[in-house]
Amino acid sequence: MKSNGTAAKPYHHGNLKDALLQAARQMLEEEGHSNISLRKCAVAVGVSATAPQNHFANKTALLTALAAQGYADLQAYMRKDLPDGANQSSRRKAALLGYVAFAQDHPALYELMFARDRVSSSDADLLHNVGACFVILADIAKGFGTFQGDETKTDAKQQMFIWSFVHGYAQLLTANRFKKDDMQGMTVLDIIPELGN
Amino acid sequence: MKSNGTAAKPYHHGNLKDALLQAARQMLEEEGHSNISLRKCAVAVGVSATAPQNHFANKTALLTALAAQGYADLQAYMRKDLPDGANQSSRRKAALLGYVAFAQDHPALYELMFARDRVSSSDADLLHNVGACFVILADIAKGFGTFQGDETKTDAKQQMFIWSFVHGYAQLLTANRFKKDDMQGMTVLDIIPELGN
DNA sequence: ACTTCATATGTGCACTGTAAACTTTTTCTT
DNA sequence: AAGAAAAAGTTTACAGTGCACATATGAAGT
Numbered sequence: 001m002k003s004n005g006t007a008a009k010p011y012h013h014g015n016l017k018d019a020l021l022q023a024a025r026q027m028l029e030e031e032g033h034s035n036i037s038l039r040k041c042a043v044a045v046g047v048s049a050t051a052p053q054n055h056f057a058n059k060t061a062l063l064t065a066l067a068a069q070g071y072a073d074l075q076a077y078m079r080k081d082l083p084d085g086a087n088q089s090s091r092r093k094a095a096l097l098g099y100v101a102f103a104q105d106h107p108a109l110y111e112l113m114f115a116r117d118r119v120s121s122s123d124a125d126l127l128h129n130v131g132a133c134f135v136i137l138a139d140i141a142k143g144f145g146t147f148q149g150d151e152t153k154t155d156a157k158q159q160m161f162i163w164s165f166v167h168g169y170a171q172l173l174t175a176n177r178f179k180k181d182d183m184q185g186m187t188v189l190d191i192i193p194e195l196g197n
Numbered sequence: 198m199k200s201n202g203t204a205a206k207p208y209h210h211g212n213l214k215d216a217l218l219q220a221a222r223q224m225l226e227e228e229g230h231s232n233i234s235l236r237k238c239a240v241a242v243g244v245s246a247t248a249p250q251n252h253f254a255n256k257t258a259l260l261t262a263l264a265a266q267g268y269a270d271l272q273a274y275m276r277k278d279l280p281d282g283a284n285q286s287s288r289r290k291a292a293l294l295g296y297v298a299f300a301q302d303h304p305a306l307y308e309l310m311f312a313r314d315r316v317s318s319s320d321a322d323l324l325h326n327v328g329a330c331f332v333i334l335a336d337i338a339k340g341f342g343t344f345q346g347d348e349t350k351t352d353a354k355q356q357m358f359i360w361s362f363v364h365g366y367a368q369l370l371t372a373n374r375f376k377k378d379d380m381q382g383m384t385v386l387d388i389i390p391e392l393g394n
Numbered sequence: 395a396c397t398t399c400a401t402a403t404g405t406g407c408a409c410t411g412t413a414a415a416c417t418t419t420t421t422c423t424t
Numbered sequence: 425a426a427g428a429a430a431a432a433g434t435t436t437a438c439a440g441t442g443c444a445c446a447t448a449t450g451a452a453g454t
Contacts, residue, residue, distance in 0.1 A: 012418085012419065012431085012432055012433065013433080016432080016433090031314070035314065037410065037411085038411065039409080047434095048433070048434055050434080051434080053411090053412075053413085054431080111311075111313060114308075114368060116304070121373070130374075146390060146391050147387065153379065156379035157390075160366070160369075161388045161389070163369060163374075164363075164365035164366035164369055165358070165361055166361075171311060171365070172361055176318070177360075178357055190344065193358055194342065194344065194345065209400085244403090247403075247405095248402060252401090255442075256441095
């Protein structure tokens with residue numbers, strides 16, 4: 001091709017994979033994960049309709065990458081206001097508020113992160129980032145509440161409880177399942193019943 | 198058409214709407230809600246590819262009907278072992294176990310019931326059935342735990358807590374997000390921390 | 395009998411994901 | 425520096441999909 005005055009678009013995009021993820025993420029937030037289209041992403045980025053195939057084996061692979069990115073962001077939200085050496089209670093509060101803030105800021109992404117039939121849950125990247133989130137949750141769950149029965153499982157119970165609760169709250173909140181006037185001036189923290197400690 | 202030996206299929210199906218819902222539900226459990234196709238449902242029921250249009254305005258309408266059906270079933274699961282005049286604690290336990298059992302028995306349906314971009318949350322039938330579930334939840338939430346702050350909102354807090362917790366648990370459980378060996382011989386009830394009462 | 399209407403069929407279209415063959419550019423090897 | 429190999433684009437092809445629209449069928453009401 002001969003060069004003319006206007007800058008000729010290079011044959012190779014240079015950073016197509018990231019560009020596609022970015023376009024997909026925007027489409028995700030705007031139209032929901034079931035309305036994402038690889039072709040639309042490709043066109044949005046200024047590339048041919050089937051170019052994404054070079055970077056993602058299939059649609060699931062792209063959605064999985066998006067979900068993995070989501071877990072990384074969730075981790076960042078939880079860490080954002082996490083005080084370093086402070087007491088366990090204030091650390092817990094900060095992380096929970098961060099968790100919910102993430103779900104509120106990125107509701108469609110948060111939903112995708114738990115959509116079993118759209119992401120491949122065995123993906124290495126995904127698992128890695130999920131694990132990183134779980135580390136934080138396990139950390140802040142320590143010393144929370146008392147449980148009956150097998151005491152060797154106390155840690156597990158604390159983790160399962162706190163993750164169940166905050167996940168459920170985040171999803172019901174973003175799905176508008178709570179009554180609006182109940183929510184006036186409330187945060188997650190107000191909904192946790194008082195426990196022994 | 199002339200009649201021959203084999204029984205001639207009547208032109209009208211007779212109960213197509215229900216038949217489609219049933220086929221869709223089976224496809225849902227087998228392949229997940231993002232792999233449901235109206236045309237496949239139609240063919241499965243033995244009718245032309247576009248026949249469903251007479252009964253469902255669009256795909257969302259069918260999925261919404263499916264979700265509404267799901268809330269009705271969830272309600273039945275919660276009520277199944279609900280003792281009548283017994284004390285609040287045992288009523289609560291029975292309903293929670295029923296809730297989780299439903300999610301485990303119908304994980305894909307349960308996921309659809311919270312898929313914001315696939316069901317129209319303003320549908321009258323859906324709202325009605327959601328409301329019926331919420332009545333049970335509000336009932337069993339009464340007298341659960343103690344909360345700080347505005348006492349006029351205690352009921353709301355109890356409801357929001359218990360729904361958040363059980364929903365989160367059910368979804369994390371069906372999404373296999375809990376470690377298998379942590380789960381040995383555990384139920385939802387084991388994960389609820391001991392409260393004042 | 396005639397009309398009416400709900401319910402079915404068939405056709406057509408834009409859009410989707412994916413496979414496959416080909417082209418262009420970059421990178422590696424010698 | 426030259427040619428081979430690999431990477432990253434393109435185009436074409438195809439089976440599905442949801443939906444709009446025109447048409448056909450049969451049952452029910454007059």
